[in-house]
Amino acid sequence: MCDSPGVITNIPAEQVERHDCPKCQAPAGSPCRTAAGKVASSYHIGRFALVPALKAELTVKTPADRHPGKRWTQGAPAPQAPDVVPGAAIRLGYARTSTAGQELQSQLDALARAHCTRVFSEQVSSRVKERPELSKVLTLAREIKTAAPHQPVILTVLEMKRLARSAAELMTLSSTLQADGIQLELLSGPLQGVYDPHGAGAIVFAVLAVSAEVEREGIREKTMEGLEAAARKGNVGGRPSVMDDDKLAVARARHAKGESVTSIAKGLGVHRATLYRHLAESA
Structure with a gap:
């Protein structure tokens, strides 16, 4: 299904099929497959993102001659493409607000300016343990690293608090990034930049985590002090009663x-x- 060895092609499917798929384990020379054993209608993101010319695409369709939807069979073996040259980092963006009423576009605009290959966004409180889009971006980053271990992959966010609310959560995330070799980029704040979670980067993660928690505690204390001061003056915080x-x-x-x-x-x-x-x- 792939072009002849040594022949350079610009056909997206043939470029993609020079790589093994880290998600469905389809070998080089074969299209991607579904869990049901069918030819997938599109190539998996973690696979086509390994092709420099395609990593910014949202989807790469499987050509008709690969018979999408039909029973998957392995194609003729094909020479694998060399690893993507280290330094051509793949940025994966993540944006989050706590509620649907909060403005999300500014985060999306910042991630676009940072040249993120893909952006995952959701509107869900960080108190909620299950954040599907965060799980998706981490899964994709792992797939890319599995397929190309030397390929730099960066998780990009506007600020640290978009990822978690507590030091414990942030340190857990740090451990995950360390294990998978994924870097973290902060687009704003006093520690703006790209951080590797290994070595000195791990110390930065710890400082960021503690700082974020201290900031939240400070906001909480100020809120409570304000409510107490208002109560002493006869004002009660919260929504006014609808009944008098x-x-x-x-x-x-x-x-x-x-x-x-x-x-x-x-x-x-x-x-x-x-x-x-x-x-x-x-x-």
């Missing part, structure tokens, strides 16, 4: 006359559960 004494008095009078809670709540513009709770508390 006047509304409650009206609600009790109407309820005493036999009017339904649903009707009263609708008339006062409050939630039925809220009205039930206040009526019970004032009984």
